Amino acid sequence: MMQQALLWLACGAGMLAAGWGAAALAHQCPGPRALRRWAAALWLAAALTLVLLAGSTGRLYWLSAYAVALAALFGWWSELAPSNRRDWAEEVARMVTGRVHDGQVTLHNVRNFQWRARHDYQARWETRQYDLHALRTVDLLASHWMGPAIAHTLVSFGFADGRHLVFSVEIRRERHEAFSPVGGFFKQYEACIVAADERDIVRVRTNIRREDVYLYRVHMPADTMRSLFLAYVEQANRLAHTPRFYHTLTANCTTIVYHMARRLVRGLPLNWRLVLSGYLPGYLHRLGALEPGWELHALRAAGYLNPRAQAADQAEDFPARIRAGVPGHEPAAAR
Structure with missing residues (x-):
């Protein structure tokens, strides 16, 4: 019972992280606005699918796959650096x-x-x-x-x-x-x-x-x-x-x-x-x-x-x- 509760708690956190990742891609993914929207939508669909599969089947490897994808996203996010050299307003x-x-x-x-x-x-x-x-x-x-x-x-x-x-x-x-x-x-x-x-x-x-x-x-x-x-x-x-x-x-x-x-x-x-x-x-x-x-x-x-x-x-x-x-x-x- 405790293990199931922890699993669903992890799934809930995963859903929140999926929403954050979609917003991050929508604002910072390289390319035109249409590409950013597609990237955000694909990420959200894939992330929620993995989370729901983990919650419904109880198989932790679905969460493990999602954790790897999330780590890659965080790695990309951490590399975004501010600059003073852009085409400013x-x-x-x-x-x-x-x-x-x-x-x-x-x-x-x-x-x-x-x-x-x-x-x-x-x-x-x-x-x-x-x-x-x-x-x-x-x-x-x-x-x-x-x-x-x-x-x-x-x-x-x-x-x-x-x-x-x-x-x-x-x-x-x-x-x-x-x-x-x-x-x-x-x-x-x-x-x-x-x-x-x-x-x-x-x-x-x-x-x-x-x-x-x-x-x-x-x-x-x-x-x-x-x-x-x-x-x-x-x-x-x-x-x-x-x-x-x-x-x-x-x-x-x-x-x-x-x-x-x-x-x-x-x-x-x-x-x-x-x-x-x-x-x-x-x-x-x-x-x-x-x-x-x-x-x-x-x-x-x-x-x-x-x-x-x-x-x-x-x-x-x-x-x-x-x-x-x-x-x-x-x-x-x-x-």
Whole structure:
């Protein structure tokens, strides 16, 4: 009886592995999409046949044959390696890198696109310099693109001269690829860090893609702000030198930020809102990192950017105009 139960337990695990293998082949098998689908379908049919034969006959050699096939599939999967040399989509074609000397940061490949439509833009990549001693603010931006639970996380650093630089951990898709949340589980994309002007990376979301974007002022000591900025630069340099795959759960726009922040703030707790990133502001509010004296729903309402961003459009003072009325960004006299 126990042996039969163990057999069916092994068969159940085998069915789960069969589904994973089919998805892996559908996303990563070499060749055109039709070939990938056929490979996935054949694998699934063969794997389920072997598992069902083992379960119905009690013959372990069917499971042994399946185990050999599964080991071969895992061997192929482990050989898939990330790369920085592909035909990338234009908006992620370059990787930001930086040099730091005496508090002065020089960033290469800062993105400053002028977006006219989703696929109509003027590409501009710039070299910029920032004085870390002039760093004044850190803002969290949550761009909701698939309901309230899922948002893309961006971090904006504000300087005394009024400039704002945004860092964003993004998928690095190839020119022919479209974004797929499922593909992020199966090594379909590399990870990259984009550093961009707010009139590029915020405006494309509010004005072009029409995502719902919210801005929250994050309070942290000046040395922690500088450390977080440098952590982005360090991670960007590392990715430019050693590529890694993006993963929807373990290496996404929120979890990578968390791992960087964890080095700066000891004991930073893990939380389910790091996965359901649309609720990340609630996590920060609970930690006391957002503007004090405000309920979360009030911060969310005041931080909704779309109307202000669409009114500002391509104005030079875009960063100041989108922050009008955001708690923590009112003029000092008003505070």
